[in-house]
Amino acid sequence: MSWKWEYAFGAEEAARTAPPDFLAAVELRADELVRAAEALHVHGRAHEDVDPTGHDIIVPGGMFSYQVVVRSERVYIVQITHLGF
Template sequence: MTWAWDYNPDKTHVAGGAPLAFLAAVEEKVAEVVRMAEAVYLDGTAYTGGPLSLETVAVKGGMFTYGIIPRLELVLVHSVSPNP
């Protein structure tokens, strides 16, 4: 399997209407999170630990919340909050 990321449940629901520059910052940071998860969970499919908590990260223009699902080798973005 290969690590990936996605919006949960989809981009329109999570990020619809958010400024494009802000979404670019979110997606750049999420790509970093994917690389980190890939390094920490070398074989995520073999993960036997409990559930991981959601994390919130500030980026230029706002913040977003994500969760890592090691067994699926997946990072899910659950919410984005652009600054007003």
């Protein structure tokens, strides 16, 4: 398995109606988070500790919240907020 990111919960539904430029900014930062998590947790599947705390990231036009699940080798985007201006 290799590290990936994906939308979780209601973020997937919200992404369907968000503007493409906003989603491009979210996806660019999500790709960066995946690379960082992969470098930090080289043996992700063997991880036995608690997962890191999720955080919020501000992007042009809004923000998103994410959670890293090391044993699954995933970065989940759990909420996106587009400000609409």
